[in-house]
Amino acid sequence: MLKKLALKLIKIYQGYFRIFLPLACRYTPSCSEYTRQAILKYGFLKGTFKGAKRLLSCHPFSGKAGYDPLV
Amino acid sequence: MEKRLALTIGLSLLVLLSWSALVSKTQPVVQQEVIQKEKSNITPNIPIKEEVLLKTPIIEDTQPILFSTNKLEVAFIEKLGVVKDIGFKDYNKHKFYLNYGFMIQDPTLIFHKENSTSESIAFVHQDSNKKITKKFIFSKSGYSMRLEIVVKNLTNAPLKINLPIILGSLDFSHKNPQSRYQDVAINTQEKTFHLNAQKNKTQDGIKFISLRDQYFCAIIQPEAAGQTGFINKISNQDSEVGLISQEFVIPVGSQIGHSYEIFIGPQDLKVINSINSNWGVVIYYGTFDLISQVLLSSLGFLHLILRNWGLAIIGLSILIYLVLYPLTLKQMKSMKEMQILQPKVEELRQRYKDNPQRQNKEIMQLYKEHKVNPLGGCLPLILQMPIFFALYNALIRSVVLKGAGFLWIKDLSEPDRLFKLPVSLPILGSDFNLLPILMAIGMFVQQKISSVHSTTGAAAEQQKIMLIVMPIVFGFIFYSMPSGLVIYWFTNSILMLVFQLRVNQRKYVEEKH
Numbered sequence: 001m002l003k004k005l006a007l008k009l010i011k012i013y014q015g016y017f018r019i020f021l022p023l024a025c026r027y028t029p030s031c032s033e034y035t036r037q038a039i040l041k042y043g044f045l046k047g048t049f050k051g052a053k054r055l056l057s058c059h060p061f062s063g064k065a066g067y068d069p070l071v
Numbered sequence: 072m073e074k075r076l077a078l079t080i081g082l083s084l085l086v087l088l089s090w091s092a093l094v095s096k097t098q099p100v101v102q103q104e105v106i107q108k109e110k111s112n113i114t115p116n117i118p119i120k121e122e123v124l125l126k127t128p129i130i131e132d133t134q135p136i137l138f139s140t141n142k143l144e145v146a147f148i149e150k151l152g153v154v155k156d157i158g159f160k161d162y163n164k165h166k167f168y169l170n171y172g173f174m175i176q177d178p179t180l181i182f183h184k185e186n187s188t189s190e191s192i193a194f195v196h197q198d199s200n201k202k203i204t205k206k207f208i209f210s211k212s213g214y215s216m217r218l219e220i221v222v223k224n225l226t227n228a229p230l231k232i233n234l235p236i237i238l239g240s241l242d243f244s245h246k247n248p249q250s251r252y253q254d255v256a257i258n259t260q261e262k263t264f265h266l267n268a269q270k271n272k273t274q275d276g277i278k279f280i281s282l283r284d285q286y287f288c289a290i291i292q293p294e295a296a297g298q299t300g301f302i303n304k305i306s307n308q309d310s311e312v313g314l315i316s317q318e319f320v321i322p323v324g325s326q327i328g329h330s331y332e333i334f335i336g337p338q339d340l341k342v343i344n345s346i347n348s349n350w351g352v353v354i355y356y357g358t359f360d361l362i363s364q365v366l367l368s369s370l371g372f373l374h375l376i377l378r379n380w381g382l383a384i385i386g387l388s389i390l391i392y393l394v395l396y397p398l399t400l401k402q403m404k405s406m407k408e409m410q411i412l413q414p415k416v417e418e419l420r421q422r423y424k425d426n427p428q429r430q431n432k433e434i435m436q437l438y439k440e441h442k443v444n445p446l447g448g449c450l451p452l453i454l455q456m457p458i459f460f461a462l463y464n465a466l467i468r469s470v471v472l473k474g475a476g477f478l479w480i481k482d483l484s485e486p487d488r489l490f491k492l493p494v495s496l497p498i499l500g501s502d503f504n505l506l507p508i509l510m511a512i513g514m515f516v517q518q519k520i521s522s523v524h525s526t527t528g529a530a531a532e533q534q535k536i537m538l539i540v541m542p543i544v545f546g547f548i549f550y551s552m553p554s555g556l557v558i559y560w561f562t563n564s565i566l567m568l569v570f571q572l573r574v575n576q577r578k579y580v581e582e583k584h
Contacts, residue, residue, distance in 0.1 A: 031449045049324045058448035060401035
């Protein structure tokens, strides 16, 4: 249930809201896509946690960037 | 081309949707008809719940009694002994509607005015069983008052009575421009509930309850503890908010009094706190309440120094910009470097056209070699969202901006209205507002010079459209917003623009290589 809702929300964000925001994500795949995949693979709790962790490392001072697929 | 069309349609829809969500909560027409019918079918013996519907004609028929203090102009309806609305003398006579404020919820009561002094006004109901006196006592200078209700038993037996008091009834019809700002706060000893008044709710053991519109609020605190607060949804368009006391018995030949402390005034923390510091929690700015409060106190501080609310808003914009400056700086530098690397990226794109995974890897490798972080990251963007919402919620409800002027703007809580248009335009209305247009232009220019050039294909096409559509969308959305809010965003985009120009001028990337 929560999983479905979260996936839906991410889809809505990717479909309608992302186009309004400047390009931002340092990673490929992007944080939202990464989170979506993580939720699909690990379920709501662990997936969200992984997504949040990724999001928290996505800022100019992190030093990390680039290709960072879900493992 | 098809994609472009789809995008354009999607965006237009978004504009329309956000427009209707922001500007008006339109109610379905069918509902209104149903209510009209109900009204005409009502017989005199109706249950208490529908009483407001019945009493509507009375309000229209009678001329309200006006009562004036230093700050307030209160309109009473004599027959019901209620407050219809309050005008605030210090705030351009903004009217705050309670409709049935402080009504005793009993349709059989008919009041008449007994006496009034410069500080108080009393209404009396008398029938064979009881005499009810409602006395409103106003404080001389401020926004507080007291309501004393005395019930006298005129029968030869003990009289059982309870006194449900309506604090006010809220009109959620689309005709009411305040409808989307109205909500209710119910406070118990431990907790404050901020509630949408379009859902029923009862809460025991309350300390005080309050309702508000965009800028003003009414708070009522009964002296007797342990009353029950309620929100009663009468129809899709009307809700009433009030208090129910416990039933009490009046012995033969005696009387019982109830009293209530009341505040009716601006949602200005200083004003409310000076009367009762517990009541401050009524001022609530939604999910990001804490950030809003911080932003507003900074704004108040800047006003102390700059002595003008318009300047204070510009100051706040600069302040927030400075706080986020390290992030912006880093981000802008990377963007500039990106622009210079772009030809190489394009080359890689072409080479690995058929293998997106490889393509991405190679591009990222390139970025790594040149030690650029391609983009600022999601976190700075997400961090700015709460600030955006908090500031929006704070400024849209800021009563201190009411009547505050700046340059050609008469009132920072309203659109700037440079001049009246000869015709009324569909969505925009008949005022010409300069600021939203300036803001849209500022946004456009700022995006134009900061956008990463020379991507090809659908992405570039999309980017080009966004460049034009986004400022227009924002221009539309901000067109009828308080000019104070627009000043904030205009200053913000000017700051970004100036900063961008400086980065461009320095061409620091070229020096580095």
